[in-house]
Amino acid sequence: MQDEVSGETQGSSTSNAMINIAKSKQRTLTLPPSDIIESYGIWYIMVTIEVQELRCDHEEADTRLLLHTKHAASYEDTDTVIIRSPDTDVIILTISIIHCLQANLYQHITGRNGRILHVNRIADGLGEKAAQALVGIHVFSGCDTVSAFRGKSKKKLVKIMLSEESHIATFHQLGMEWEITDQLLQRIERFVCQVYDQNQGNNINDARYSCFRLGMNDNSLPPNKDSLVQHTKRANCQASVHRRCLLQTVDAPNPHGHGWLCSDTTLTIQWMTLPPAPDSVMKLIKCKCQKSSCETSRCSCKSASLLCTELCECVSCGNKAEAEDDKIAATSSDESDTE
Incomplete structure (x- = not known):
């Protein structure tokens, strides 16, 4: 980190220079002149301090960034934190964890259509529970590590989630634990039925059959239950990692069995556990x-x-x-x- 030097530090008249660094607390460091940097008439020093609170096992920069945000907001004289990132994952994470921070949080979205978002205002508009549910619906509807539903936009899935308190509760729960429960799967089944306009259905296999009878294109059919279970496991695993972004230790389990297959150094998606069709049908291809x-x-x-x-x-x-x-x-x- 770079800090402006206060006090008289012109030249190297002494073997050591006493430098005051402007921080939340004044600290005096004794450093050799060779460590002092001058730029445009102002003296600077580069100080590296090991911060134990930032030691972590995070594998993703997105979650590590939020841990640093928490640390920055923890200072008594810090009332505003600005994050510069164009990443959608970071936007969702900041909205979901803002209730844990005692600071105004802004995100500067860089790029051609750059703008600044007041995260606190967005989270207040959604409500705390819906803001936290955004993590679940974001990964479930498709992110860097989880596939999306073909032809179904993220905007549509978010709109359906916000339309019912039960859906908000469903995605608020997704990622709270590393394992998914049968009850959560049933509620997700009902949600996906509504995504495919089968509003009266609770069984995804029945919804798939109904869409097939209506002449829906094969590529646009809902997933079967076996595929949906694997998709939900992957989404739950990723949401669990995101929800632990403010913890130093995520302690993520082996992804094998969470919608993934691990063999030696290879990680592949487990799309389903059942054959795509009965043998008798496959022979008719x-x-x-x-x-x-x-x-x-x-x-x-x-x-x-x-x-x-x-x-x-x-x-x-x-x-x-x-x-x-x-x-x-x-x-x-x-x-x-x-x-």
């Missing part, structure tokens, strides 16, 4: 590939890890049983030649 020889993921059979059958209308297919046998035979022949 057929393709009509004309140019790709059924060797790319654009082939519906190939993408489902199935071989093409007599039902398919493909041309020059390279994904039939005979083609696979030919590939195996060719590979064995090459290995024999090598030996």
